[in-house]
Amino acid sequence: ALPESQRTATNSPAIDTVIVLGDEASDASSPLSVAGRELVDGISKILGRSVSLGSSSSQHTSSTLVVGVRDAFTLLEGVPSSSPLDHTDGYWIDPASSSSPSRIIGHDARGVLYGAFAYLSKLAQGRLSSEAWGSSPRAPIRWINQWDNMDGTIERGYGGRSLFFEGGAIREDLARVKEYARLMASVGLNGIVINNVNANASLLSEESLANGVKRVADIMRPYGVRIGLALNFDAPRTLGGLETSDPLDENVVAWWTEKTHLIYKYVPDMLGYTIKANSEGQPGPLSYGRTLAEGANLFAKPLSQYGGFVFYRAFVYDHHLREDNPKNDRANAAVDFFAHLDDAFDDNVVVQVKFGPIDFQVREPVSPLLARLRKTKAVIEFMVAQEYMGQQTHAVYLAPQWQEVLAFDMRVDGKPSLVRDILSPSGPFGWPTTGYTAVVNVGRDTTWLGHHLAMANLYAYGRLTWAPESDARVLLDEWTRLTWSTDPEVVETLGNLLMDTWPAYEGHSGNLGIQTLCDILYTHYGPSPASQDGNGWGQWTRANAKSLGMDRTVATGTGFAGQYHPEVASVYEKIETTPDNLLLWFHHVPYTHVLKSGKTVIQHFYDAHYEGAAMVQTFSQRWASLRGKIDDARWEHVAFKLAYQAGHALVWRDSVCRFYHSLSGIDDDKKRVGHY
Ligand code: GCU
Structure with missing residues (x-):
């Protein structure tokens, strides 16, 4: 609860009743009913007073909070003609006046839930505004990739064993999975791939889908979180008993088509598949003399009838590269492997690109591939898991790094093209399906991530996927107020400390x-x-x-600098114009x-x-x-x-x-x- 001193008039609306409009309000599996429950619970705990859930016929007074999708309101009084309510997942929040109730209006049911969490967040920070406000996300894809193995371990996991798996199957007790979905929704995240990119195909057995994967999806769905699965390219051979996994072989096509039908039978709103192929020894289409696009389209076709996506990772490179050839450069791999295939991918393929060309290092230039695909959509991949950044034993706040990446101007066709704009449907390429994914290693540890301060990264990641122009320090202060204390000294001290961690590291x-x-x-x-x-x-x-x-210059080195659009390439080509903090990357x-x-x-x-x-x-x-x-x-x-x-x-x-x-x-x- 907020300290008494901070329960000011604006911060303490005299809410005693929450009314959820619409028939779905009583359906426990709907985000609308979750929104109602979260508001009742949250407001009473934050303000320390009793609040109840009213019925739709209850009277609306200035102490009522009415929530619902916009069509459920007869009048949208006070909402501007163009507002966040026009966009998927958007919401509008209008505090009570003396004569009318407070309202949380969503574009859709999930928007209502996001609005409910935004309201609670402001209330808990002692910052509920007396003015109406709203918000909608810049990008539709706001995902997490867990690298959980079916034996219960997590690759690059430092926060305990998997919430999802143990002993080769989905766990019986999924209580923490529900809490995870709640956590994700509270920061605007809407999708999660639950298993490792180095996937174990046995997840796809009917037994596992019916008794495991389905339960996870059902638990996360009310929070607006849909699940996806990481696939192993070789599953037709290893699980299906076929002689090949060649993406053009008709038995292989039939196998994946049938598998996809089976998955959707149990999870009708499954988001899609993440594929790590031809990477670090993993099988893939190149092993069969096919292109990466042929490999991705193999999955895209059966998914398209369900509206699902293939997230095809651009992390394809030769991991037996010889250093004695001065032209060899792993950083070149993503563009070399993908850029020429821009026309070849099906519509529902999204290429998943690590933010830098190598592998989540303490500093890398932005991956040039993000500016080299035009027709093919892409998402960026960040890493909350801190694999190279102290592994959640060191406190390292990563949002300042992500903020720099997102604000970097790729100068596509000589025009402003910030990464965060490229990753939005309104950006230069107009990708309708783009956005964000991050490797996250939440585990069973009571700290979730192995270090209480590591959660700042997950919080900031979620908020950046929603509003990528956000300032890392502002997000940090919000997180501190919500997680630790609203005491200004705590906010200031922890904020300054965590802002120093990435530069120190x-x-x-x-x-x-x-x-x-x-x-x-x-x-x-x-x-x-x-x-x-x-x-x-x-x-x-x-x-x-x-x-x-x-030496990654075009003139004397590996040529990597030339993978950028000309204005950026010319900055990195010369020592004089390369910023000191990337000098040894390029020269x-x-x-x-x-x-x-x-x-x-x-x-x-x-x-x-x-x-x-x-x-x-x-x-x-x-x-x-x-x-x-x-x-x-x-x-x-x-x-x-x-x-x-x-x-x-x-x-x-x-x-x-x-x-x-x-x-x-x-x-x-x-x-x-x-x-x-
Ligand atoms: C890194 C990491 C691996 C992981 C890989 C990936 O190389 O060390 O554990 O498999 O990234 O992103 O696929």
Whole structure:
């Protein structure tokens, strides 16, 4: 509940009754009835007073909150002629006046639910406006990809075992799945792929669909969350007993068509399939001499009759790449594999593109593929799971990184083309189905994500998919007010602390665009700059005794810079115009190269590592100042994690500095690294 001092007149509407309009209001599986229940429960808990659910015939007074889809209202008094109510999932909220009730109006039932959560969010923050307001999402696709395995483990999972699976089947107890759907709806997310991209085909057996997948879909549906499945391309062979999984083989086509019918029999509103094919050893159409488009269309055809989508991941690359060929570059792969197929994909194929060309690194330029498909729709893929970013043992708030990506101008045809506009139906390509997906690793841990502060990322991700122009700091403050406290000191301290986490992590891990510098071969966690070369994965730095960085120019390098539209390409082609923070991504330079800051590359490495690690040392102290202002249990959990993070930041600093010192033989001007 809000502290008494914050229950001001505006913040405490005298609501005593919630009325849900429409026949569906009494159908427990409808988002409308969920909205009603959430409002009754939420308002009474936030304001500490009793609120009841009225019937549609109850009288409307200024202490009533009336909610429903717009057609359920006889009069839409006060709603502007063009408003968020014109758009799918949009809502309009109108606080009570002395003579009329408060209203939450939705374009559709899900819009009503989003409106209900928006109302509760403002109320809980003590910020309910006395003016009417509304909102609708910029993008229709606002998804999550869980990488859960059927044995109950989660790939790159750091928050406990799967909510969905255990022992090769869907779990009996799905109570947390319901809470997850509720969490997703409260931040505007509307779809989830429940199993790993490295999928296990046995999920598709009729037994598993009827007794497992269907139950998950039924539980999540009332929250406006639809489910999708990740498929294994080779399932016709491994599960179906066919001799091949060739996408043009008629038995294979028939097998997938029948499977799709079967899935829709149990989940009639299934969103579609996520496919990771020809990636990291996974089977795919290329294994049968077919194109990636032929592979994607194999699934698109049977899905089209149900309105389902194929999310075809662009994460296709050769993971046995030879570093001795200076032209080899994994970063080139997505455009090389996909751009020429722009005309070849069916209408309901959506290419799923990681935000950067490599793999969720601490800093990458935006994937050029997002500006190279025009006819074929795309979604961007972010990662809440922090695989390369401290794995939810470090606190690293990622929304500032996503905000930068979304605000990047791709200059398609020489015109403004911000990534966030490309990812919207009103953007330059006019893709009706576009938007967002993120790898999320919610598990059974009581913290959901292994670290109480990691939830800031999931909150911000949801809000950005809805309103991608949002400011990372504003979102953080909202989250703090909702999750921890409305005390201004808590909001300010936690906000400042978390805003420092990504720069600090970049400082003590890999800077100047060199990538994260973690162990690339196995864990993707602690420092291992040496593992960044000589591996087949193609995550290279080309560091030697004199120089480092990937020459990705067109003139002398791998040509990657040329995958961007000309205005962007020309910025990255030249050292002088490449921003320092991406210098080593695009150029190979001596350690003594002088940056725009006036420092040499090697001195910048030393300084950034010391500064980043020093910043992390301050986190514990700053957190200590919040003791007593938030509950002890969560305070202690976070204090423990931050103390560990402080120590690990020093390990990072020393490993990376010593590695480059011994490689280059150049001492630190400030006499911290080297021989004096
Ligand atoms: C990374 C990650 C893998 C994952 C892959 C993917 O490489 O380490 O675990 O399978 O991304 O996105 O498919």
